[in-house]
Amino acid sequence: MGKFVITKNDKGQFHFNLKASNGQVILTSQGYSTKAACENGIESVRNNSADDSKFERKAAKDGRPYFVLKAANAQIIGNSQMYSSEDAMENGIASVKNNAPGASVEMEE
Template sequence: MGSFVISKRKNGEFQFALKAGNGQVILSSEGYTTKAACENGIESVRKNSQDDKRFDRLESKNGKPYFNLKATNGQIIGNSEMYESVAARENGIASVAKNAPDATVKEELE
């Protein structure tokens, strides 16, 4: 089962990472000024990850596939790592869709 891990950046902002059951990060968030906003971001991932149209499939300048997950308002709520292939990116999207709805939430704020 997956988990969301809330952590704090050096600049004091909160962020979350969605990890698959094997501990690999499959989605990372932007920085949030409050923990409550970060938690709202997690809820947005839970909801929007179930709609395939919310995933933007992109390619970096060096040709590596990746994706962004967007909210209904078009704002990016999470982005993936760079993948070696389009098939690997699709597996990443499927993993987010599978893990996000029931993922536990952990805090690593120290």
């Protein structure tokens, strides 16, 4: 089962990473000003990850595929890593769909 890991950077912003059961980061959030806002972002990932239309497939300037997950209001709530192929990106999307709904949440110190 996956997990959300919340971290706080040196500027006081909170971020989360969704990690697959193998520990690989499959989705990274924006910065949030409070832990509560970060936790709301996690809930938004849980709620929106089941809907394939919320995943926007993109390509970086160098052509590598990646995806973003958007909330109902069209705001980006998470970004993926860069992938080596579109198949690998689709596997990443499937991993978010499988891991996000039941993922635990922990705070990294």
